[in-house]
Amino acid sequence: MRIDILTLFPEIFEGPLSESIMKRAVEKGLVEIHFHNIRDYSEDKHKRVDDYPFGGGAGMVMRIEPVARLIEELKEQREYDEIIYTTPDGKTFDQRTANSLSLAGNIMILCGHYKGIDQRIRDLYITKEISIGDFVLTGGELAAAVMIDAIVRLVPGVISDETSALTDSFQDNLLSPPVYTRPADFRGHKVPDVLLSGHEKKIEEWREKQAYERTKKLRPDLLK
Numbered sequence: 591m592r593i594d595i596l597t598l599f600p601e602i603f604e605g606p607l608s609e610s611i612m613k614r615a616v617e618k619g620l621v622e623i624h625f626h627n628i629r630d631y632s633e634d635k636h637k638r639v640d641d642y643p644f645g646g647g648a649g650m651v652m653r654i655e656p657v658a659r660l661i662e663e664l665k666e667q668r669e670y671d672e673i674i675y676t677t678p679d680g681k682t683f684d685q686r687t688a689n690s691l692s693l694a695g696n697i698m699i700l701c702g703h704y705k706g707i708d709q710r711i712r713d714l715y716i717t718k719e720i721s722i723g724d725f726v727l728t729g730g731e732l733a734a735a736v737m738i739d740a741i742v743r744l745v746p747g748v749i750s751d752e753t754s755a756l757t758d759s760f761q762d763n764l765l766s767p768p769v770y771t772r773p774a775d776f777r778g779h780k781v782p783d784v785l786l787s788g789h790e791k792k793i794e795e796w797r798e799k800q801a802y803e804r805t806k807k808l809r810p811d812l813l814k
Contacts, residue, residue: 591694591745592622593738594664596657597701597731598639600625606735615748623738626664631656640704649705657700657707661715664698673698673717676730676737677706680719683737685761687720691737692744699737701730763812767800 595603606612607623615621629637633655640650661673671694681687691697700707700716712719722733743749770781784796805812 591620591692591742592624592668592696593742594624594626594670594696594698595701595734595738596626596628596660596698597729597734598628598703599701599729599731600627602729602731603735606732607738611743611748612739615742615745618747620745620747621742626660628652628656628660631659631663643705647705651705652703652707652711654708654710657711658715661698661700661711668696670696670698670717673700673715674737675700675702675707675712675716675719676721676733677702677719678721678724678726680721682724683720683722683733683740685740688737688740688744689761691741697741699730699734701734703729763805764801765805765809765812767797767804 597603603623603625612621612623616623628639632639632653639653639656641653643649643651664670672691674697676699700711720733720737722736727733770785774781774786782796784792787793
């Protein structure tokens with residue numbers, strides 16, 4: 591998988607995408623992550639990429655030319671399964687979307703900024719608009735990092751125990767059941783007996799029941 595990130599602040603990704611599972615995925619050669627600074631494609635002598643919105647109003651808008659140049663240059667080099675724009679008014683990112691995108695070969699992610707990008711970029715190039723929640727961030731970089739983490743961990747070979755990812759919360763529209771490890775008794779608080787029984791069928795039934803009950807209590811909307 592190759593992921594191209596179009597951003598004004600590539601440095602923001604240094605921490606989230608250079609540690610833990612993300613680092614191992616890149617080192618194994620399972621994922622390539624490339625950063626492209628949109629300012630490098632501005633023809634303005636000050637490398638400005640924003641301007642005032644037509645019609646007036648508060649805030650600035652990302653200009654079309656530098657973004658279009660960068661997108662078109664990348665598209666000349668390879669075909670993309672999706673060109674994603676991170677925006678508060680996009681479709682909410684969920685596990686189903688992460689599953690789908692983990693099967694892609696090439697993904698481009700454009701990180702939004704200011705009051706947004708010129709609408710013509712969205713009309714001409716973007717294939718999927720995604721939000722990570724009903725709130726506004728300073729820019730789309732953190733949203734992109736969240737999505738990349740959720741996507742990359744599902745790529746075969748990234749997690750050594752691939753069945754672990756398949757039992758995560760939301761994979762079957764249920765939250766995960768409670769989990770325990772040693773010691774079996776901590777100050778009188780004991781692990782449920784069924785988990786110590788060694789009876790696989792009963793353990794699985796217990797986990798399914800707990801997952802359903804937790805979802806019903808904490809996220810009943812998922813059961814709809």
